[in-house]
Structures are given as structure tokens and as C-alpha cells.
Amino acid sequence: MLEILPEWMKDGIGDDLLFWLGYFTNGKHLAWYASVQYTLLAAVLGAAFALLFGLGGATLKNSRWLPLRLIGSGYTNMVRGVPDVLFFLFFPLAFEQLVELIRAQAVCTPETLADNAGRWPPCDAANWYLGTNEYLLLACVSLGIVYGAFTANVIHGAMRSVPRGQLEAARAFGMSTSQVLWRIHIRQMWVYALPGLSNCWMLLIKSTALLSLLQIADIVLWADRLGAPNYTPTAGLVHPDWRWQYYLVLLVFYILLTFVSEKVFAGLMRWAGRGTLVARS
Amino acid sequence: MKTLILAAAATLALAGTAQAQTVRLGTEGAYPPWNFLDDQGEVAGFEIELGNELCERAGFECTWVTNEWDTIIPNLQAGNFDAIMAGMSITDERKESIDFSENYFPPDPSMYVATAGTELDFDNLSGARIGVQGATIQAAHVEATFADDNTVLSFETADQALADLNAGNVDVILADGSYLQEVVSGSGGALEIVGPEVMIGGGVGIGLRKADDDLEEKFNAVIAEAKADGTIDALITKWFPEKGDGPFFTE
Numbered sequence: 001m002l003e004i005l006p007e008w009m010k011d012g013i014g015d016d017l018l019f020w021l022g023y024f025t026n027g028k029h030l031a032w033y034a035s036v037q038y039t040l041l042a043a044v045l046g047a048a049f050a051l052l053f054g055l056g057g058a059t060l061k062n063s064r065w066l067p068l069r070l071i072g073s074g075y076t077n078m079v080r081g082v083p084d085v086l087f088f089l090f091f092p093l094a095f096e097q098l099v100e101l102i103r104a105q106a107v108c109t110p111e112t113l114a115d116n117a118g119r120w121p122p123c124d125a126a127n128w129y130l131g132t133n134e135y136l137l138l139a140c141v142s143l144g145i146v147y148g149a150f151t152a153n154v155i156h157g158a159m160r161s162v163p164r165g166q167l168e169a170a171r172a173f174g175m176s177t178s179q180v181l182w183r184i185h186i187r188q189m190w191v192y193a194l195p196g197l198s199n200c201w202m203l204l205i206k207s208t209a210l211l212s213l214l215q216i217a218d219i220v221l222w223a224d225r226l227g228a229p230n231y232t233p234t235a236g237l238v239h240p241d242w243r244w245q246y247y248l249v250l251l252v253f254y255i256l257l258t259f260v261s262e263k264v265f266a267g268l269m270r271w272a273g274r275g276t277l278v279a280r281s
Numbered sequence: 282m283k284t285l286i287l288a289a290a291a292t293l294a295l296a297g298t299a300q301a302q303t304v305r306l307g308t309e310g311a312y313p314p315w316n317f318l319d320d321q322g323e324v325a326g327f328e329i330e331l332g333n334e335l336c337e338r339a340g341f342e343c344t345w346v347t348n349e350w351d352t353i354i355p356n357l358q359a360g361n362f363d364a365i366m367a368g369m370s371i372t373d374e375r376k377e378s379i380d381f382s383e384n385y386f387p388p389d390p391s392m393y394v395a396t397a398g399t400e401l402d403f404d405n406l407s408g409a410r411i412g413v414q415g416a417t418i419q420a421a422h423v424e425a426t427f428a429d430d431n432t433v434l435s436f437e438t439a440d441q442a443l444a445d446l447n448a449g450n451v452d453v454i455l456a457d458g459s460y461l462q463e464v465v466s467g468s469g470g471a472l473e474i475v476g477p478e479v480m481i482g483g484g485v486g487i488g489l490r491k492a493d494d495d496l497e498e499k500f501n502a503v504i505a506e507a508k509a510d511g512t513i514d515a516l517i518t519k520w521f522p523e524k525g526d527g528p529f530f531t532e
Contacts, residue, residue, distance in 0.1 A: 026322075027319075027320055027323070028318060028321065028322040030322070031322035112492075116492060119358055120359060124490070124492055128360075129305075129360060130361070215348070225311075228311065228438065228440055229440045229441065229444035230313070230440055231440060231468065232460075233467045234314045234317075234326075234463060235314065235317040235318075235319070235325075235326075236317075236319065236320050238467060240444055240447060240448075
């Protein structure tokens with residue numbers, strides 16, 4: 001990595017600094033920096049799923065039909081009450097085994113079933129191999145389901161916060177039900193929903209640190225590997241346990257990420273509230 | 282939803298048959314010089330070089346998967362990979378849940394290591410804090426031999442156990458000699474091998490699912506070949522210089 005530097009620059013930098021520059025830009029560290037993509041992807045895709053589940057959940061809760069309303073509030077109450085770590089472990093595993101169970105009906109023969117008795121998957125042919133991409137997608141869906149439950153509540157509350165008078169005025173102008181919903185109700189809902197959604201987003205960003213639980217080589221897993229002590233010269237620089245130093249870098253990274261998010265949400269808030277009273281307050 | 286899952290399952294089943302020659306090798310990636318992540322962040326070490334060689338001879342398309350040591354057998358059985366090459370000793374206890382290929386590393390003594398100057402009486406050891414990596418043959422040995430009068434501490438990786446030895450949190454650790462020798466010679470006299478050598482385990486082999494007889498046969502064939510022509514001997518000498526030039530497997 002540092003070979004590209006000209007000699008005079010290397011002399012100027014000095015051997016010690018050059019060594020550390022080289023160390024922090026070796027392939028291992030570059031892999032660590034690159035793994036930020038998983039964290040960011042999980043945050044963005046997770047948020048997209050959360051918004052989807054949130055809108056769905058809020059619609060169900062607002063339904064005029066009791067069973068749908070019960071499903072909606074059942075979803076938000078149950079998922080909100082479960083620790084996100086647990087759900088993160090539960091959902092991908094449960095989904096994988098469900099798929100394997102369904103596949104087993106189609107591909108397993110009595111012989112292969114007997115061969116594998118007492119073990120999972122029921123037979124080898126039914127095995128569904130999950131690589132990083134599959135786990136990442138399942139992780140995003142889990143994040144979506146968990147934070148969708150919070151989002152549903154936020155959106156449900158925001159829909160009710162839109163002043164009745166606005167809706168009545170829209171109807172008085174002769175707008176149809178769907179026009180009222182899309183042009184007035186949902187349009188004004190965002191102003192009330194954004195502060196709550198911003199909270200959900202912050203929580204979701206923090207939950208992306210759980211990716212390593214699914215063996216995804218994300219920033220936390222790499223920090224763990226890089227900080228882990230090494231006493232064998234063949235394997236690279238010999239050093240004691242450096243994990244807290246690496247975790248400190250993660251801490252700063254997450255604080256920066258949430259700081260930037262806050263700024264973005266402040267901008268969004270101004271955009272969503274343009275032309276309304278709420279924006280000025 | 283159900284048709285969607287079925288459709289997904291069908292495509293996955295098809296994909297499975299098309300890549301029949303792909304073999305996923307599971308390793309820990311934290312046990313130098315057996316297997317570790319090099320400065321490029323890639324898996325490297327004795328087993329990586331040997332595994333790639335064996336795969337080439339057997340005509341497999343091999344990829345490496347890293348997995349924490351303590352869940353490596355369950356994840357083999359769950360199908361996350363097809364074979365374990367992670368410095369895993371062949372023992373009767375493990376044979377109850379998985380199969381092993383012929384060994385590709387001869388039985389190797391386990392050794393005790395302590396900081397220089399530590400006096401330990403291994404015949405009546407008591408009150409000592411003994412560190413081991415969890416779920417290893419050394420952990421089983423120490424539990425069986427010393428657990429009554431001493432404290433046995435188990436660690437996730439061998440390097441973590443060493444870190445705690447250096448920090449003074451444990452008095453002595455027991456680990457594979459093949460792993461410890463480079464560590465001790467690289468410690469500049471801070472660590473030394475103490476007490477008796479312990480012979481446990483039947484050498485190191487490839488861990489395989491019990492149902493995969495075909496894979497086992499193929500691996501055994503190429504291991505026998507690599508043993509006979511001196512390839513494995515050369516790799517052992519390259520990665521474990523302290524072991525000397527052998528011969529280990531050639532006559």
C-alpha cells in the first residue's frame with residue numbers, strides 16, 4: 001500500500017510512523033474499513049423494511065375491521081416487547097429451518113431421512129446454505145420487523161395528530177377519500193412522524209452492531225479479529241489484547257454516524273414542514 | 282407466500298445440484314500457524330495450504346469459511362460447511378458426532394506453559410488457575426485431571442488464554458505443542474514450557490459429517506497420496522520449523 005510513496009516522502013515521515021501507517025493500511029485493516037458497507041447497507045435496507053412494515057402495521061391499526069386491527073396491535077405489542085438481540089437470533093434461524101422443512105418434503109427420500117435421523121436438516125439435500133448475502137438480507141428483514149413495530153406506532157400516532165379540520169376542509173373542497181388520504185392526511189402526517197422516526201432510525205443504526213451475531217464480517221467482527229491478541233510472529237504483528245482500542249474507534253464511528261443522521265433529519269423536518277405552522281415553532 | 286417459498290426452494294435445490302463439486306472448508310482462522318488471517322485479511326497457514334493442495338488433487342472447488350471454534354462442529358452438521366480443517370484432534374468423543382479422515386498431522390504432545398520462573402508441582406497441583414481453550418482435548422484433560430483442587434478457566438481462543446497468562450490472570454495454560462513452540466520461542470524468554478508433556482488425541486484429521494462417506498473416501502485417498510510423496514512432510518517442516526525435518530509420514 002505504501003510502496004507508492006516516493007523515497008523522499010518516506011524519509012520525511014520517519015520509520016516509526018511509516019510502520020504504523022503501513023500497519024493500519026494492510027489488507028486486514030482495509031477489509032475492516034470496507035466492512036462499513038455492511039453496516040450502512042443494513043441500516044438503509046433495514047430502515048426501508050421498517051418503513052414498509054411500519055406503514056403496513058399503522059394501516060392495520062387504523063382499520064375499521066376489528067380482526068385487522070387486532071393483528072396490527074398484536075404485531076406492534078409483541079415485537080416491541082422482545083429484545084432486538086433475541087429477535088435477531090430467532091428470525092433468521094427460524095426462517096432458515098422453515099425453508100429447510102418445506103424443502104425436505106420435496107427432496108428427502110425415506111433412506112436419506114433415516115440416515116440423518118435426529119439431526120437437522122432432515123436430509124442433506126434439504127440443506128439451505130446461507131452465505132453473507134443471505135444472512136445480510138435476513139438481518140435487514142429482522143431489523144425491519146423489529147423497528148417496523150416502533151415505526152407503526154409512530155405513524156399511527158402521527159396520523160391521528162393531523163388536525164381534523166384539515167381533513168374536513170379537504171372533504172369540503174370535494175376531494176375523494178383517497179385524495180384526502182394521500183394529498184392531505186399522509187402529506188401532513190410526516191411532520192408529526194419525523195421526530196419519532198428519527199428516534200427509530202437512531203435505534204436501528206445502533207442495532208446494526210448485531211450483524212456479527214450472524215457471522216457477517218462487519219465492523220464489529222473485524223474489530224474483534226484485529227484487536228485479538230497474537231503471539232505467533234508468522235501470523236503478523238505480535239501484540240497483546242488490543243480490543244478496547246478498536247472498540248473505541250467503533251464508538252467514535254457510531255457517534256459520528258448518529259450525529260450526521262441528526263443533521264439530515266433536521267433538514268428533512270424543515271422540508272416536510274414547509275408551509276405549515278409546525279415548521280416555524 | 283407459500284408458493285414463493287417453494288419457488289425459492291426449487292431454485293436453491295437446482296443450484297445445489299449444479300455445484301456438486303464445491304466443497305466448503307470450515308476453519309477457525311485464529312490458531313496460528315495452523316490457520317489464521319494473514320496481513321491481507323485472507324485465511325492462511327498450514328491447513329490452508331494443505332487443504333488447497335488436497336482439494337486440487339481431489340478435483341474439488343474449495344472455498345474457506347471461518348467459524349468460531351466452539352460452534353464449529355454444530356455448524357458442520359447444520360451444513361454451513363462440508364469439512365473441518367481447524368487443528369482438530371481425532372478423539373473418540375468427537376467421533377460420536379462426526380467422522381474424521383485419516384490424520385494429516387501425527388499425534389502431537391500437549392504442553393504446559395507458564396511465565397518464566399513459575400514453580401509448579403504437577404503431581405499434587407492445587408490452588409492453581411489453569412487456562413485452556415474451551416471445547417479442546419486439553420480442556421477435557423485438565424477438567425478430568427485437575428478440576429477438583431484447581432480453577433480451570435476456558436477461553437474462546439488459544440490467544441486469549443495466552444493474553445491472560447501474560448496478564449497474570451492464570452498461572453499456567455495447557456495447549457497443543459505445535460501451537461505453543463513458536464509462541465514460546467518468540468516470547469524472548471518471558472514464557473517457558475513447564476511440567477510434563479501430555480499425549481492426548483489421535484493426530485489431526487479432517488472433520489466430516491457422518492453421512493458424507495463419499496467425501497471421506499476421496500479425502501482419505503488424496504491424504505494417503507500426499508503422505509506418501511512427502512508433500513505433507515514438507516508442509517509440516519515449513520509451518521512448524523520446531524518439529525524438524527521429519528520424516529513424519531514417509532517411510
